[in-house]
Amino acid sequence: MSAVVVHGIGALCTCDPLLGDAPGVIRDAALVARDGVIVYAGPEATLDRSDVPRGALEIQVRGAAVIPGFVDAHTHIVWLGDRGDEYAQRAFGVTYDEIAASGGGIRATVRATAPGTVDDLAAAGRERARRMLASGTTTVEVKSGYGLEHEAEMRELDAAERLRQWPDLPDVVATYLPLHVTPDGPRDAYMDDVCTRGVTAAAKRATFVDAYCETGAYTVAECERLFTAAASHKLRPKIHAEQLSHSGGALLAAQVGAVSADHLEHATNTDFEALSKAGVVGVILPGASLVLGGPPPPGRRLLEAGCRVAVATDCNPGTCYSESMPLMISLAVALGGLSPAQALVAATAGGAAALGLTDRGILRAGLRCDAVILETTNWVDVGYHLGADIVDSVMLEGRLEVPSKA
Ligand SMILES: [Zn+2]
Structure with a gap:
C-alpha cells in the first residue's frame, strides 16, 4: 500500500464539470491518494482523519495551486536525427512545402529514424518524455509514423511500449500512424501492406490508428480504407485533418466515429458541426499553428460548435519541437481564443477524452491520481506566466515525483 496526502492546497483545480464553472476550483483543499487512486479531493476542513491511510506520506504545500496532470493527446516523440537546419531555413522564408x-x-526524419533499433528509439523518446513529466504531463500519446515500412513502424511502437513500462515517465498510449509521408515505392502496394500485415501487427501494440489526410499526403479514400481495415482489429481512428488545406478529413472522422480529429485549422463550420454531432474530440495543436504561420488553431470555433476540445503539443522535429503543455495552454489562449480555464480543461480532461480515457484528467475520488503541484498559488499562471517553469512536483499515479530541472 502506498498513500500520499497533500495538505494546504490553496486552490485545487479539479477540472471536474460536476463542480460548476471551469476549472472546478476548491479552495483550502486536501488531496489524498491510495495505491494510485484518489480517495479524497475536497476541502481540508471536511477531511476526516479516518480517510488518511495509516503510514501515508503527508506533505504541506502552503497555499500552492494543484491541477490535474496534463494529458498530451498528440505527439511524435519517437524520432532520431535533428532538423535544426530547417528551422533556420524557415526563418529566411523557405516554406515547409519547399523544404x-x-x-x-518528415522524409528527413524517416531517413534518420527508420534504421534505429528499439533501444535507440526508446532512449530518444525517454529524454523527451522526461521533459514532459518535468513540465507536468502525466499521460502522453505516442505515434509511430517515421518508419514508412512495416518493421520500422513496429520498432517505433515497441519503443513506445518500452516507454510505457518505465515507472518514472508519463503513462503512454500508443498510436499506429502508417499513413504519414507517402512511400518511395508503389503506393498501392504500401497501402495493401499497411491494411493487412500492418494493422494486424499494430493491434498487439497500439490503441489507435492514425492517418495524415492532406494534399500531398493521403486522400480521404486511402484514410478510410485504413480505418476500415483497422476497425476489424479494434484500432480506433484518429486523424490529422484540415491542417494545411481543406481535404475532407474532418467529415471522414465524423463518418467513421473517430475518437479525435486533430489540427483543423482549415476546417469549416460544416466540419465543426459534423464533429460535434458525432462526438469527435477536436484536438488543437497551437504550437504547430504558430510555427507554420497559417490560420489560428480553432479552439473557440470548436467550443462554439459544441465540440469537446483538447490541446496537445504535437511534439515533433519539424513543426513543433516542444514538450511543454503549459506553453500550449499559453498559445491556446493567445491564438486559439480559449479562456485560461477552458485551455486548462482542454489540456487535462480534454486530452483524456481525446484518448478515450475516463479514469484521469479530473481530480475526483475514484480516478487515477495524476496531479501537478504548482510553484504558484494562482493556477492562471500556468498559461499567463509565459514560458516559465511553474511545476514544483508531480503526482504520477499517486507517487510523488520531483522531476529534475537540469
Ligand atoms: Zn501530428
Missing part, C-alpha cells in the same frame, strides 16, 4: 519538396521535412 519537403527538396527531401527535407
Whole structure:
C-alpha cells in the first residue's frame, strides 16, 4: 500500500464539470491518494482523519495551486536525427512545402529514424518524455509514423511500449500512424501492406490508428480504407485533418466515429458541426499553428460548435519541437481564443477524452491520481506566466515525483 496526502492546497483545480464553472476550483483543499487512486479531493476542513491511510506520506504545500496532470493527446516523440537546419531555413522564408519538396521535412526524419533499433528509439523518446513529466504531463500519446515500412513502424511502437513500462515517465498510449509521408515505392502496394500485415501487427501494440489526410499526403479514400481495415482489429481512428488545406478529413472522422480529429485549422463550420454531432474530440495543436504561420488553431470555433476540445503539443522535429503543455495552454489562449480555464480543461480532461480515457484528467475520488503541484498559488499562471517553469512536483499515479530541472 502506498498513500500520499497533500495538505494546504490553496486552490485545487479539479477540472471536474460536476463542480460548476471551469476549472472546478476548491479552495483550502486536501488531496489524498491510495495505491494510485484518489480517495479524497475536497476541502481540508471536511477531511476526516479516518480517510488518511495509516503510514501515508503527508506533505504541506502552503497555499500552492494543484491541477490535474496534463494529458498530451498528440505527439511524435519517437524520432532520431535533428532538423535544426530547417528551422533556420524557415526563418529566411523557405516554406515547409519547399523544404519537403527538396527531401527535407518528415522524409528527413524517416531517413534518420527508420534504421534505429528499439533501444535507440526508446532512449530518444525517454529524454523527451522526461521533459514532459518535468513540465507536468502525466499521460502522453505516442505515434509511430517515421518508419514508412512495416518493421520500422513496429520498432517505433515497441519503443513506445518500452516507454510505457518505465515507472518514472508519463503513462503512454500508443498510436499506429502508417499513413504519414507517402512511400518511395508503389503506393498501392504500401497501402495493401499497411491494411493487412500492418494493422494486424499494430493491434498487439497500439490503441489507435492514425492517418495524415492532406494534399500531398493521403486522400480521404486511402484514410478510410485504413480505418476500415483497422476497425476489424479494434484500432480506433484518429486523424490529422484540415491542417494545411481543406481535404475532407474532418467529415471522414465524423463518418467513421473517430475518437479525435486533430489540427483543423482549415476546417469549416460544416466540419465543426459534423464533429460535434458525432462526438469527435477536436484536438488543437497551437504550437504547430504558430510555427507554420497559417490560420489560428480553432479552439473557440470548436467550443462554439459544441465540440469537446483538447490541446496537445504535437511534439515533433519539424513543426513543433516542444514538450511543454503549459506553453500550449499559453498559445491556446493567445491564438486559439480559449479562456485560461477552458485551455486548462482542454489540456487535462480534454486530452483524456481525446484518448478515450475516463479514469484521469479530473481530480475526483475514484480516478487515477495524476496531479501537478504548482510553484504558484494562482493556477492562471500556468498559461499567463509565459514560458516559465511553474511545476514544483508531480503526482504520477499517486507517487510523488520531483522531476529534475537540469
Ligand atoms: Zn501530428
